[in-house]
Amino acid sequence: MMFNNSDKPKNHILLTQPVPDAIDEILLRDYHVHRLYQASDSQKMLADIGPQIEGVVTGGAKGLSREMMAALPALKIVAVSGIGTDAVDLAYAAGRGIFVTTTPGVLTDDVADMALGLLISTLRQMSEGEQVVRSGRWPQTNLPLARKVTGVTVGIIGMGRVGQAIARRVSAFDTRILYTDLAAIPTLDYPFVADLHALAQEVDVLILAASADSGNVIITESVLQALGPQGYFINVARGKLVDEKALLAALTEKRIAGAGLDVFASEPHVPEGFFTLNNVTLQPHRASATLQTRLAMGNMVLENLAACFSGALPPHRV
Numbered sequence: 001m002m003f004n005n006s007d008k009p010k011n012h013i014l015l016t017q018p019v020p021d022a023i024d025e026i027l028l029r030d031y032h033v034h035r036l037y038q039a040s041d042s043q044k045m046l047a048d049i050g051p052q053i054e055g056v057v058t059g060g061a062k063g064l065s066r067e068m069m070a071a072l073p074a075l076k077i078v079a080v081s082g083i084g085t086d087a088v089d090l091a092y093a094a095g096r097g098i099f100v101t102t103t104p105g106v107l108t109d110d111v112a113d114m115a116l117g118l119l120i121s122t123l124r125q126m127s128e129g130e131q132v133v134r135s136g137r138w139p140q141t142n143l144p145l146a147r148k149v150t151g152v153t154v155g156i157i158g159m160g161r162v163g164q165a166i167a168r169r170v171s172a173f174d175t176r177i178l179y180t181d182l183a184a185i186p187t188l189d190y191p192f193v194a195d196l197h198a199l200a201q202e203v204d205v206l207i208l209a210a211s212a213d214s215g216n217v218i219i220t221e222s223v224l225q226a227l228g229p230q231g232y233f234i235n236v237a238r239g240k241l242v243d244e245k246a247l248l249a250a251l252t253e254k255r256i257a258g259a260g261l262d263v264f265a266s267e268p269h270v271p272e273g274f275f276t277l278n279n280v281t282l283q284p285h286r287a288s289a290t291l292q293t294r295l296a297m298g299n300m301v302l303e304n305l306a307a308c309f310s311g312a313l314p315p316h317r318v
Contacts, residue, residue: 008309010030010031010032011031011032011054011055011305011309012031012032012034012049012052012053012054012055013027013031013032013033013034013053013054013055013056013057013305014034014035014036014049014053014055014056014057014072015027015033015034015035015036015037015056015057015058016036016037016056016057016058016059016062016064017037017058017059017062018037019057019081019294019298019301020291020294020295020298022295022298023294023295023298023299023301023302026302027057027302030306031055031305032052034049034053046068046071046072047071050071050072050073051072051073051074052074053072053074053075054074054075054076054077054309055075055076055077055078055079055305055308055309056068056072056075056077056078056079057079057081057301057305058078058079058080058081058088059080059081059082060080060081060082060083060084060085060086060087060102061082061084061087061238061263061267061285062087063080063084063085063086063087063088064078064087064088064089065087065089066089066092069089069092069093069096069098070092075096075098076098076099076308076309077098077099077100077101077304077305077308077309077314078093078098078099078100078101079101079301079304079305079314080100080101080102080103081103081294081297081298081300081301082102082103082107082288082297083102083103083104083107084102084211084212084213084238085100085102085213085318086211086212086213086214086215086238086240088100090318099304099308099313099314099317100317100318101300101301101304101308101314101315101316101317101318102316102318103296103297103300103301103316104161104316105161106293106296106297106300107162107287107288107293107297108161108162108165109165109293110287110288110289110290110293111162111165111209111236111287111288112162112165112166112168112169112236113169114236114262114283114286114287115162115166115169115207115209115234115236115260115287116166116169116170117260118234118236118260118261118262118281118283119149119154119170119205119207119232119234119260120149121260121281122232122234122258122259122260122279122280122281123146123147123148123149123152123205123232123258124146124147124149125143125144125146125278125279126281127278127280127281127282128143128278129143147204147232147257147258149173150173150174150175151173151174151175152173152175152176152203152204152205153175153176153177153178153202153203153204153205154167154170154175154176154177154178154203154204154205154206154207155177155178155179155180155193155199155200155202155203155205155206155207156177156178156179156180156190156207156209157179157180157181157196157199157206157207157208157209157210157218157237158180158181158208158209158210158211158237159179159180159181159185159188159190159209160181160209160210160211162209162236163179163181163207163209163210164188166207166209167179167190177190177191178190178191178192178193178199178202178203179191179192179193179199180192180193180194180195180196180199181210196218196223197222197223197226198226200223200224200226200227200228200231201226201227201228203227203231204230204231204232205231205232205233205234206223206227206231206232206233206234207234207235207236208233208234208235208236208237208241208242209236209237210237210241211237212237212238212240212241215238215240215241216241217240217241217242217243218241218242219233219235219241219242219243219246219247220243220246221243221246221249221250224246224247224250224255224256225250225255227256228255228256229254229255229256229257230257231256231257232256232257232258232259232260233247233256233258233259233260234259234260234261235259235260235261235262235263236262236263236287237263238263239261239263239264239265239266239267240265242265244264244265244271245271247259248271248273248274251274251277251279251280252273252277254279257279258279258280258281259279259280259281260280260281260283261274261280261281261282261283262283262284262285262286262287263285263287264285267285268284268285270282300316303315303316304316304317
């Protein structure tokens with residue numbers, strides 16, 4: 001989808017992180033683009049160009065703080081390339097009449113695919129196996145036997161679009177699927193378990209796919225204790241929903257069997273204790289990082305920006 005605002009004065013927009021080249025070209029054509037992620041002194045940059053900025057393009061994890069919004073007096077729209085708004089002060093934005101938009105729907109398949117990949121990689125010890133081959137230690141190194149994937153019981157926390165897409169994928173492995181959410185979803189045939197601890201006790205693999213809008217930790221030490229020494233934890237939601245110290249301790253002390261993590265509480269900073277653990281699969285928050293999906297997300301961002309600056313309501317506003 002192409003957008004062209006060439007007949008209008010160009011609005012100034014701020015990018016907090018890179019976008020795909022094809023999207024970047026359109027932004028450069030239609031707007032005055034300022035790149036916060038390239039600034040050696042971001043505070044000075046905001047002081048210099050802040051009054052001109054009418055739009056910000058950011059990611060779901062990075063968001064836009066209240067302090068940054070306050071430094072942008074002409075701001076009209078925060079266009080999030082992602083589905084999470086937990087890193088944006090929605091109340092403050094609403095109070096100033098600033099639109100906040102997301103890119104719903106297009107991330108679902110990629111995030112669900114990543115969850116499935118982490119599940120298989122972690123249970124089958126694929127990361128450890130790869131390191132054995134790459135380091136030339138095969139066949140001298142005898143890896144412990146892995147966990148069979150087919151037939152496991154999976155518990156999904158959060159049965160929105162992503163949770164349901166994960167359920168469809170793991171069902172191909174003859175799994176038993178349970179879930180928890182704020183309430184049971186009548187249209188789903190999977191058993192609903194209201195209590196998270198009860199769910200963790202019942203399953204072999206616990207997958208976190210919940211919204212992070214509240215930002216509260218839900219994977220606590222007691223939940224991990226309920227998951228137990230034969231249980232695995234997969235996170236494709238947000239790192240801040242997990243007590244990372246408790247998770248690291250549970251993995252180190254073998255109180256759970258393993259984990260597959262795409263997200264962390266203080267990205268890009270990852271607790272170094274994870275690095276030496278063979279029972280963990282780590283990814284740098286890349287669940288939606290395919291060219292096809294990022295282009296689709298970028299086009300939705302362009303659509304939201306164009307609507308806002310033409311005086312219309314952005315179609316994907318929250």
